[in-house]
Amino acid sequence: MKQMNHIDDIPSTPGKYKSPYGHRNRWHSNLAKLTFWSFVFLSLIFFFCFRSSSSSSSALSTDLSRRSLRTSSWGGPEWEKRVRNSARIKSPNGISVLVTGAAGFVGTHVSAALKRRGDGVLGLDNFNDYYDPSLKRARQALLERSGIFIVEGDINDMVLVKKLFDVVAFSHVMHLAAQAGVRYAMQNPSSYVHSNIAGLVSMLEVCKSANPQPAIVWASSSSVYGLNTKVPFSEKDRTDQPASLYAATKKAGEEIAHTYNHIYGLSLTGLRFFTVYGPWGRPDMAYFFFTKDILKGKSIPIFEAANHGTVARDFTYIDDIVKGCLAALDTAEKSTGSGGKKKGAAQMRVFNLGNTSPVPVSDLVSILERLLKVKAKRLVMKLPRNGDVQFTHANITFARRELGYKPSTDLQTGLKKFVRWYLSYYGTGKKSDQ
Numbered sequence: 001m002k003q004m005n006h007i008d009d010i011p012s013t014p015g016k017y018k019s020p021y022g023h024r025n026r027w028h029s030n031l032a033k034l035t036f037w038s039f040v041f042l043s044l045i046f047f048f049c050f051r052s053s054s055s056s057s058s059a060l061s062t063d064l065s066r067r068s069l070r071t072s073s074w075g076g077p078e079w080e081k082r083v084r085n086s087a088r089i090k091s092p093n094g095i096s097v098l099v100t101g102a103a104g105f106v107g108t109h110v111s112a113a114l115k116r117r118g119d120g121v122l123g124l125d126n127f128n129d130y131y132d133p134s135l136k137r138a139r140q141a142l143l144e145r146s147g148i149f150i151v152e153g154d155i156n157d158m159v160l161v162k163k164l165f166d167v168v169a170f171s172h173v174m175h176l177a178a179q180a181g182v183r184y185a186m187q188n189p190s191s192y193v194h195s196n197i198a199g200l201v202s203m204l205e206v207c208k209s210a211n212p213q214p215a216i217v218w219a220s221s222s223s224v225y226g227l228n229t230k231v232p233f234s235e236k237d238r239t240d241q242p243a244s245l246y247a248a249t250k251k252a253g254e255e256i257a258h259t260y261n262h263i264y265g266l267s268l269t270g271l272r273f274f275t276v277y278g279p280w281g282r283p284d285m286a287y288f289f290f291t292k293d294i295l296k297g298k299s300i301p302i303f304e305a306a307n308h309g310t311v312a313r314d315f316t317y318i319d320d321i322v323k324g325c326l327a328a329l330d331t332a333e334k335s336t337g338s339g340g341k342k343k344g345a346a347q348m349r350v351f352n353l354g355n356t357s358p359v360p361v362s363d364l365v366s367i368l369e370r371l372l373k374v375k376a377k378r379l380v381m382k383l384p385r386n387g388d389v390q391f392t393h394a395n396i397t398f399a400r401r402e403l404g405y406k407p408s409t410d411l412q413t414g415l416k417k418f419v420r421w422y423l424s425y426y427g428t429g430k431k432s433d434q
């Protein structure tokens with residue numbers, strides 16, 4: 001660079017420099033040159049640094065605001081009081097639970113159920129815009145009415161999560177915050193890595209250092225069975241053929257959980273949920289947007305496999321899932337480590353939480369038609385290659401034995417409750433356009 005040459009020209013010991021002009025003039029002109037070129041040089045450095053940092057931070061802030069991953073302001077005595085009050089145990093044998101993803105579908109139901117039986121519950125949620133955040137806000141309002149505070153922040157914000165553990169010695173973590181959805185993984189792959197891998201690791205890092213370490217129950221997925229063809233899916237079956245990045249991140253989560261159990265003595269229970277549905281559900285799921293589109297008279301794409309093969313799901317009603325979650329928390333043994341060090345072997349479990357009776361997607365549509373009293377415009381199409389598998393079917397023997405898990409709601413009954421909620425929340429269409 002040119003200016004570097006000029007700076008290099010200035011001798012470090014001016015006395016050795018022979019000039020045709022007097023020493024004083026030479027010194028002055030050199031000093032002026034040095035000052036000038038230093039100024040130019042520093043300006044350039046400043047300009048480039050500023051430009052690169054502002055462009056990277058603006059890229060980051062665009063991403064953060066798009067995904068709403070920023071953490072809103074937190075801290076201070078009032079905030080700590082709210083955190084403590086929310087997590088206060090009200091029943092004699094109660095537990096204190098940090099529920100991540102508390103404004104999510106399963107998170108809201110689990111938080112409410114824990115609170116109802118007298119446990120202490122604190123929520124954490126980043127309120128991202130993967131689907132309509134106003135539904136998340138409505139769930140938050142619901143939980144607030146029963147005394148549950150949801151801290152607004154991301155699970156990757158380890159300073160915040162650590163602070164929560166400084167304020168409350170949680171006995172349990174119900175980790176439900178995640179990037180869900182099978183097909184969206186092709187549109188936004190990094191959001192899955194951010195939440196389901198980096199976020200999980202951040203949570204486990206804080207949990208392993210907490211004193212006492214909490215026991216952790218977290219949401220895996222039936223999608224880990226991927227291309228497995230042995231039915232019903234048992235926890236012992238192979239899970240090394242994921243069909244979507246979503247499934248791959250959930251499977252990675254199971255391996256990561258094993259590592260933290262092995263090294264740090266964290267008590268870890270993974271729950272493989274099978275297509276959970278019900279009131280306050282997720283608008284990105286088929287049963288939800290089918291309802292919306294049937295009511296609007298829009299056609300709905302119904303996937304079928306090769307040779308008109310049936311696509312089916314082991315749809316599981318939310319109340320059954322909640323019972324499974326609470327039973328997993330209640331049977332979770334204590335973590336064995338402290339101060340980031342393992343003291344002995346700790347509990348490590350994985351359970352299927354399904355309904356054990358798969359239903360073809362076309363039957364789901366027929367049930368919705370009857371409940372909504374509207375004929376659906378069916379658009380039968382080939383299962384796209386976007387991560388969907390042809391069928392799921394849970395073997396729940398292990399969960400039944402260890403958790404007393406016994407699903408009791410069939411699809412017809414569960415959808416009836418969903419439709420009743422849907423109509424009371426959205427009416428027959430307008431509000432759901434948002």
Ligand SMILES: O=C(O)[C@H]1O[C@H](OP(=O)(O)OP(=O)(O)OC[C@H]2O[C@@H](n3ccc(=O)[nH]c3=O)[C@H](O)[C@@H]2O)[C@H](O)[C@@H](O)[C@@H]1O
Binds near residue numbers: 223303388
């Ligand atoms: O069990 C699970 O682990 C997963 O369950 C659901 O995933 P999925 O079963 O694909 O649920 P939907 O997206 O609601 O799809 C349900 C069924 O409808 C079918 N479908 C979906 C969309 C569509 O336009 N048409 C259609 O026929 C799908 O192929 C699938 O068979 C959730 O979205 C995942 O987050 C969850 O982890």
